[in-house]
Amino acid sequence: MIDVDARLRPVTLDEWPAFAHAMHDVFAEEAPASFAERPSSVAELxxxxxxxxxDRVVATAGTYSRTLAVPGALVPCAGITWVTVAPTHRRRGVLTAIMRRQLTELHEQQREPVAGLWAAEYPIYGRFGYAPATREARFSGRTERLRLRPDVDLGAGRVEQVTAEEYRPAAVAVHAAVHRWVPGNMVRDDRWWDRHMRDDPSGRHGASARRYLLHREADGTVTGYAAYRVKGAWSDTGEPDGTLTVEEMRATGTPAYAALWQVLLSVDLVRTLKYPAASPEDPLRWLVTDARALHSTPVDGLWVRLVDVDRALAARRYPAPIDLVLEVRDPFCPWNDGRWRLSGHPAGGYCGPTDRDPDIVLGIEELSAAYLGGVPLAALQAAGRVTEVSPGAVTLASTAFSWPVTPWCPDNF
Structure with a gap:
């Protein structure tokens, strides 16, 4: 049996091309030339x-230093990425060693109390305590059936097409104004905006270069933005049959949001709309006359893992008062295993170890799923994954862990 942990080490800049090649090879992808030669500005070697x-890389992993919006607060979050194991080294404990090293270092160094990742395959990460805490709605529909309701307020502003150079500073300002109110959103500094704005031709898959819209109020203030692509096509009868894909869209109010959609639903030669990374509760479904014409495929989004139960639970806010003892089962990170008293309210929270009898017993996977407020503990109890000891405790906890805004993470890393 190989000593995997002893062989894990950070990659150097000189070793990056081999590292990048190995990582993309596992995903059956060709690394973009710019990424294959040297790491991007957000990489933390x-x-x-x-x-x-x-001289061959057989396993890779990485961590980004990110900040995550959670109910009522912003919390440092370890963005887990680049996780691969070569087919020749599967079932040797390599992935387990990687996960344990990452979580142990986060705990011992008192770094991020929460970790998050995007799971390529669903069954892998639950055994390490990760759970899907946000969902995405992959919207699609035929544009001839997608029309805004006649009573929708479009305001007095205007929508204009702009260059990437005009778009970026305005989008940065709007994003900064709205992201912290949506659990699951990530803070973006200049490096992350650089990555977000990158538009390599190899990644367009036959569609146009990215196009940009801004919504301006009468006084010139930007209150919304949208980024999209169009892929032209023609039917067998010669009719236009293009597809418009919305990549990102944010606004500070309903009139700006609706005005942007009015433009997007009216682009010439387009017959199909796609919005593959929308919030499952995106207001678009309530803005159109025929909500059945807007098809939605729900998929899991950001997976979350509480690294330190006490620090993570104390960091978020609770819309209803809670004072319960949670008995947490966490065999992978034994420092979390035990009983924790959680006391929280809309202004803050406290969580610390206790020897009191538990009100609820649950695993770290279930607690992580509920952390952002989108997965009710009552639903997990109905699935047999949460045990109620004190009558009514799950109802109380479900109410306190909930949040009025549906968790959503548009930042894939």
Missing amino acids: DRSLSMWEG
């Missing part, structure tokens, strides 16, 4: 992990 077999 000191937080990477690699395992080598001679």
Whole structure:
């Protein structure tokens, strides 16, 4: 049996091309030339992990230093990424060693109390305590059936097409104004905006270059933005049959949001709309005359893992008062295993160890799923994954863990 942990180490800048090639090879992808030659500006090589077999990379992983919006607060979050194991080294404990190293270092160094990742395959990460805490709605529909209701307020502003250079500073300001109110959103600094704005031709898949819209009020203030692409097509009878894909859309109010949609639903030669990374509660479904014409495919989004139960639960806010003892089962991170008294309210929270009898017993996976307020503990109880000890405790906890805004993460990393 190989000593995997002893062989895991950060990758160096000189080793990056081999690291990048190995990572993309597992995903059956060709690394973009710019990424294959040197890491992007958001990469943190000191937080990477690699395992080598001679001059060949057989395992990769990385961590981004991110900040996550949680109910009522912003919390440092370890963005887990680049996780691959070569087919020749599967079932040897390599992935388990990577996950344990990452979580142990976060705990021992008192870094981010929460970790998050995007799961390529659903069954993998639950055994390490991660759980899907946000969902996405992959919207699609035929534009001839998608029309705004006649009573929708479009305001007195205007929508204009702009260049990337005009778009970016305005979008940054709008994003900064809205992201903190949506659990699951990530803070974006200049490096992350650089990455977000990148538009490599190899990633367009036959569609146009990215196009940009801004919504301006009468006084010139920007209150909304949208980024989209169009892929032209023609039917067998010669009719236009293009597809418009919305990549991102944010606004500070309903009139700006509706005005942007009015433009997007009216683009010439387009017959199909796609919005693949929308919030499951996006207001678009309530803005159109025929909500059945807006088809929605729900998929899991950001997976969350509480690294330190006490710090993570104390960091968020609770819309209803709660004072309960949670008995948490966490065999993978034993420092979390035990009983925790959680006392919270709309202004803050406290969580610390206790020897009191538990009101609820649950695993770290279930607690992580509920953390952002989108997965009710009552639903997990109905699935047999949460045990209520004190009568009414699950109802109380479900209410306190909930949040008025549906969790949503538009930042895939």
